[in-house]
Amino acid sequence: MANNPGVTIEISGGGSGNGIKAIIDGTTDIGNASRFIKDSELNHALGRNIYPVPFRIAYDCIVPVVHPFNPVADLSIDELKQIYTGEARNWNKFSGKNHEIAVISRDTSSGTYEVWEKKIMDKAAIYPGAVLKPGNSEVVTEVSKNPYAIGYIGLGYYNSLVKMLSVVDGIKGQKTNAAIIRFEKENDLPIDLRLSESLITSLTDKYMEQAGHQE
Secondary structure, three states: OOOOOOOOOOOOOOOHHHHHHHHHHOOOOEEEOOOOOOHHHHHHHHHOOOOEEEEEEEEEEEEEEEOOOOOOOEOOHHHHHHHHHOOOOEHHHHOOOOOEOEEEEEOOOOHHHHHHHHHHHOOOOOOOOOEEEOOHHHHHHHHHHOOOEEEEEEHHHOOOOOEEOEOEOOEOOOHHHHHOOOOOOEEEEEEEEEOOHHHHHHHHHHHHHHOOOOO
């Protein structure tokens, strides 16, 4: 901001759905999302003469995490589904301690939730007793405080406060798996832009200047 003291940038979170909604509403110029825009959202945008343009900027892994004291080290996709539908309610079913599982999920406006719903749940409903959190950091906090909790987060939020579980053939989520699209839960991270004439001009001028363009 030192080079542009007259410019103010406001940043807020709230999930992919809210980011795309803000693009459509015209309340933001740039919205991050961990999924691509839905057909219904695109049609809504076009109906308002808004033309969202996605740019893929990264891949992400969505990984299941538990408390570091939890002895369980790996779960299959089917076992994760059992936990998140409420079919499996006790850790002893997976060679863990005899204690009820505390299920932590993201709320339905989250792109992370939508990928989990598609890849793990196969469109099955999340267990009604699950605690819903608005962000990845809140999931980490909740799981780190409860030895019997399980959650899922984007790889970028993983830290020593929680333990990552292996899922597919003993594979854990990591940068190299996401980069070469080997891990089962990889996820595109697009940025949607609400392109206005002034924004297009500004971006064009900036990159033309960096490239040394001359008239």
